[in-house]
Amino acid sequence: MRFDITVLTSQWPELLHGMGLTVLIWFAAVALGLVIGLAVAVVLLLGNRWLAAPLVAYVAVMRGTPFLIQLFVLYYGGPYFGLDLSPLTAGILGLAFYGGAYFSEIFRSGFLSVPPGQIEAARMMGISRLAIVRHIQLPQMLVIILPTLANMVVLLSKETAVLSVITVNELTSVVSSIGSTTFAFAETLLFLALVYWGFLEIITAAARRLERRVGRFTLRTSS
Amino acid sequence: MFDLAIVLKSVPMLLGAAVWTVVYSLSSVAIGFCIGTLVCAAGLSGSRIGRGFAAFYVSFFRGVPLLVQLLLSYYCLPLFGINVPSSVAAVGTLALCTGAYLAEILRGGFLGIPRGQIEAARMLGLSRPQILTRIEVPLAVRLTLPSLVNETTMMVKSSSLISVVGVLELTRLAQNIATSTFQPLEIYLTAGAIYFAINGVISAAGTLAERRFRAEGAG
Amino acid sequence: MATPLMIDVRGVHKSFGAAQVLKGVDLAIARSEVTCIIGPSGSGKSTLLRCMAFLETYDAGEIYIEGELLGYALEGGRRRPVSEAEVTRVRRNVGFVFQQFNLWPHMSALDNVAAPLRLARGIAHEDAAERARRMLDKVGLATRAHAYPAQLSGGQQQRVAIARALAMEPHIMLFDEPTSALDPELVGEVLNVMRELASEGMTMAVVTHEMGFAAQVADRVVFIDGGVIAVNGSPDYVFRQDDSPRLKQFLQNYFERNVFWQGG
Numbered sequence: 001m002r003f004d005i006t007v008l009t010s011q012w013p014e015l016l017h018g019m020g021l022t023v024l025i026w027f028a029a030v031a032l033g034l035v036i037g038l039a040v041a042v043v044l045l046l047g048n049r050w051l052a053a054p055l056v057a058y059v060a061v062m063r064g065t066p067f068l069i070q071l072f073v074l075y076y077g078g079p080y081f082g083l084d085l086s087p088l089t090a091g092i093l094g095l096a097f098y099g100g101a102y103f104s105e106i107f108r109s110g111f112l113s114v115p116p117g118q119i120e121a122a123r124m125m126g127i128s129r130l131a132i133v134r135h136i137q138l139p140q141m142l143v144i145i146l147p148t149l150a151n152m153v154v155l156l157s158k159e160t161a162v163l164s165v166i167t168v169n170e171l172t173s174v175v176s177s178i179g180s181t182t183f184a185f186a187e188t189l190l191f192l193a194l195v196y197w198g199f200l201e202i203i204t205a206a207a208r209r210l211e212r213r214v215g216r217f218t219l220r221t222s223s
Numbered sequence: 224m225f226d227l228a229i230v231l232k233s234v235p236m237l238l239g240a241a242v243w244t245v246v247y248s249l250s251s252v253a254i255g256f257c258i259g260t261l262v263c264a265a266g267l268s269g270s271r272i273g274r275g276f277a278a279f280y281v282s283f284f285r286g287v288p289l290l291v292q293l294l295l296s297y298y299c300l301p302l303f304g305i306n307v308p309s310s311v312a313a314v315g316t317l318a319l320c321t322g323a324y325l326a327e328i329l330r331g332g333f334l335g336i337p338r339g340q341i342e343a344a345r346m347l348g349l350s351r352p353q354i355l356t357r358i359e360v361p362l363a364v365r366l367t368l369p370s371l372v373n374e375t376t377m378m379v380k381s382s383s384l385i386s387v388v389g390v391l392e393l394t395r396l397a398q399n400i401a402t403s404t405f406q407p408l409e410i411y412l413t414a415g416a417i418y419f420a421i422n423g424v425i426s427a428a429g430t431l432a433e434r435r436f437r438a439e440g441a442g
Numbered sequence: 443m444a445t446p447l448m449i450d451v452r453g454v455h456k457s458f459g460a461a462q463v464l465k466g467v468d469l470a471i472a473r474s475e476v477t478c479i480i481g482p483s484g485s486g487k488s489t490l491l492r493c494m495a496f497l498e499t500y501d502a503g504e505i506y507i508e509g510e511l512l513g514y515a516l517e518g519g520r521r522r523p524v525s526e527a528e529v530t531r532v533r534r535n536v537g538f539v540f541q542q543f544n545l546w547p548h549m550s551a552l553d554n555v556a557a558p559l560r561l562a563r564g565i566a567h568e569d570a571a572e573r574a575r576r577m578l579d580k581v582g583l584a585t586r587a588h589a590y591p592a593q594l595s596g597g598q599q600q601r602v603a604i605a606r607a608l609a610m611e612p613h614i615m616l617f618d619e620p621t622s623a624l625d626p627e628l629v630g631e632v633l634n635v636m637r638e639l640a641s642e643g644m645t646m647a648v649v650t651h652e653m654g655f656a657a658q659v660a661d662r663v664v665f666i667d668g669g670v671i672a673v674n675g676s677p678d679y680v681f682r683q684d685d686s687p688r689l690k691q692f693l694q695n696y697f698e699r700n701v702f703w704q705g706g
Contacts, residue, residue: 064376064419066383068394069411076401077408080225120497121544121603124537125558125610126530135561139548161288165387176294185298193287193295200286 007184008191011174018174019195025092025170026157032096033156037103044104045111046129055104062101068162070094075166091163099156106148110141143214150207157203158196171195229406230413237410240396241417247310247392248382251317252325252375258318259325260360266330277326284323290384292316297388313385321378328370332363365436372429376422383418393417446509448473448614448645449494454503456489463489465669466503471614474643478656478677481666482692487649490666491618494647495538496529507532508613537607541619543599545591545606551578552587555606563610577605581635597628601635608639615639617648653696657681665689 008015040059043051062070074083074097075090085093114137122132142149164173172192179188266277284292296316297309307315336359344354364371386395397414401407449471456464463486471477481487492498494505496513505512510532514521545554555574559565565573578584581601591599600620607615617636621629633655640646640659650656656663656677663680665673673684681693 061415061419064380064422065415066380066394066418068383068386069397069415069418072398072401072407072411073415077411080408115544117540117542117544118546121538121540121606122546122558123530124495124497124533125606126534126562127558128561129526131561135557136546140546158288161290162384164290172288172291172294179298186302189291189295189298193291196288196291197283197286201282204286 004184004187007178007182007187011178014174014178015171018169018171021088021169022157022160022171025088025095025160025163025168028092029095029099029160030153030156032092033099033103036096036100037105038107040100040104041107041111042130042133044108045133059101059104062098063105067094067098067159068165070098071162071166087163087166087168091160091166091168095156095159095163098159099152102152103149106145106152107141109148110145111137113144114140146214147207147211150211154200154203154207157200161196226406226409229404230409233400233404233410233413236400237393237396237414237417240391240393241421243391244379244382244393244418245421247314247317247385247390248375248378251314251321251382252378254314254318255321255325255378258322259329262322262326263329263333264355266326267333281323281326284320285327289317289320289381290387292320293384293388309388310385310390313388313390317378317382317385320381321374324374324377325371328367328374329363331370332367333359335366336362368429368433368436372426372432375429376425379418379421379425447471447506448475448508449647450504450506450509451490451494452504452506454490454493454505455501456486456493456498457501463669464493464500467666467669467671469664469671469674471645471647474645475661476640476644476646476648476659477662477664478660479647479649479664479666480651480653480656480692481672485666486669487666488618491616491647491649495536495616496533497538499523507536534610535613537610537612537615539600539603539607539615539617539620541622543591543596543603543623545599545603547591550588550590551583551594551602554591554602555609558606559609573609574605577609578602580608581605582631595628596624597631600624600632604632604635604639614645614647617646617650619649619651621650621652651696653681653693653700665692667692 040055044055071094074094075085075087078085078090118136119132122136160170161172163170175188175192179185262277262280265273293313293316296312300312341354344358382392383394386392386398393414397410401410447470451467451469454464454467467490479487489498493500499513512532513529515524549557552571552574555577556570559570559573560567575587578587581604583598583601586594586598621632633652637659660677663677664671665680667688673680673686673689
């Protein structure tokens with residue numbers, strides 16, 4: 001077996017494009033997923049009876065079924081609802097809704113981590129429920145849930161690879177198509193694994209640093 | 224229009240394929256548990272090489288997307304002269320991957336065992352391997368049961384990715400039927416419902432086991 | 443009625459599941475009156491106070507705050523719960539001080555007092571801070587305005603909590619065992635603030651185990667036992683004259699527990 005690295009170096013513009021798209025998908029899905037997750041958690045917290053059941057079902061379904069199947073339903077099944085999405089749009093939306101379900105659970109546990117007495121005190125002062133969420137609960141819980149939240153954000157970056165199955169031209173897709181046209185499977189796939197591994201190590205380390213920094217902040221102000 | 228007839232027609236076939244999904248995911252969790260125990264033991268051992276290996280293992284298998292791991296094993300094993308059926312390669316890869324997660328879960332479990340319980344066993348004259356297999360592993364499993372059950376449901380979901388390397392299981396069959404009938408929505412929703420049911424059963428079994436453990440006073 | 447009662451509790455019942463905690467409580471509190479509520483643990487005294495702030499719903503009876511029914515509306519002899527906004531409106535003149543202070547740990551003492559003014563009353567940032575500073579000064583904590591709760595002693599935290607409630611300019615202050623979570627040497631500073639408040643004519647209801655405070659400051663002492671008001675009268679009457687055996691037993695237990703350090 002010989003190693004021919006030129007199959008990769010000769011294709012660097014495609015590779016760069018694939019990496020860029022992977023990061024873009026990740027950012028977009030995380031941003032949208034956080035919004036979805038927070039919205040779901042707030043609605044469940046404020047206890048709207050009519051919205052609660054469908055939202056609980058949404059979270060359970062997203063967490064109980066494979067992401068790949070969710071992606072297929074959205075991408076191939078979407079046209080039946082008049083949702084004719086491009087692979088990229090379907091991929092980002094799918095990943096956002098998938099991550100949003102997990103984010104909502106994290107936010108929910110965060111809301112519950114703030115002692116009820118503090119919320120009683122705020123209600124006695126006449127502060128509205130939404131203002132309590134915004135000014136009392138969110139600032140405190142963000143510190144507590146940050147590790148779990150960061151973990152999920154990191155995890156979603158790996159899920160972007162699944163989008164290659166619906167022909168999104170992200171990194172996995174680019175590299176494996178180079179592999180199948182040149183038959184240089186070992187070079188291309190090892191390179192792919194190393195790139196993801198390095199990327200994950202970097203963002204995990206960044207998340208740990210952020211946690212430590214915020215952790216110091218909490219030590220100063222409370223506990 | 225949602226076509227109920229195609230759903231009803233495909234359900235028996237999909238359920239047949241779901242059996243493979245269950246077989247593949249449960250056997251990879253079983254193998255992965257053994258791998259995870261070994262990696263965890265290496266990580267908690269006094270040996271620097273052992274700890275280094277465990278850290279490397281966990282970091283790699285958790286740092287690379289499972290899909291990429293599957294592609295690696297599918298395309299690269301033959302290059303090393305290893306020719307095994309794609310299902311075996313796929314299950315092996317799933318096991319290696321879940322092994323990394325299970326190692327981390329078990330690590331938390333071992334570290335959560337109160338020191339006094341191990342000291343008590345040592346005082347009673349149990350040997351080191353006896354303490355490990357009779358005291359520490361059962362206690363760690365009980366402490367981490369919810370996470371272990373959760374990891375199993377994750378594996379059921381992750382096993383859908385082995386469809387990409389051509390292994391016939393629920394997702395692969397759903398794809399086959401969807402392309403031949405041109406009714407992807409119905410088929411994929413049905414497949415999703417079956418996955419949901421499988422995971423529902425696993426979660427319920429986990430809750431039951433937890434309750435039993437707690438009734439025994441060991442939870 | 444010449445002047446409406448500040449708080450009027452009529453026949454209030456409250457259960458938690460199968461446990462009946464309040465079994466028909468009547469209590470009227472007039473303007474500038476200081477009422478101390480005493481009783482054994484589990485007697486329902488804290489539950490009564492929490493009902494008076496609608497931190498707990500109540501099952502039967504009525505509670506009026508300055509003449510307005512709290513938490514419910516009467517329609518053809520039946521009552522129905524009202525919206526949270528309506529509850530907030532009726533109790534906007536009620537301040538509540540908790541046993542556990544319930545300060546917000548991510549805000550400085552000043553922000554703890556100023557934030558509700560901004561968020562609930564829409565008072566401008568500078569004005570809210572100015573009023574918060576005055577309130578902290580009133581409870582003797584002007585110099586600790588920028589400290590976070592974790593940097594304050596229990597007694598200081600409780601004084602911030604009192605300042606926070608006072609900043610809303612309440613007509614009535616409810617205190618739920620305000621010194622029970624404090625180390626003994628910190629109790630005095632909180633009681634002094636409350637004593638001063640009473641002397642300024644604030645209407646107060648205080649659930650407390652501090653019999654000395656009740657004897658000196660209260661206009662009226664209420665002994666709750668088994669979910670009903672068993673004894674209700676002046677401090678002199680409750681502590682010296684009443685001869686119900688349950689109250690005698692309760693006071694006896696109290697003095698036996700406390701004679702050690704009171705005598706020392």
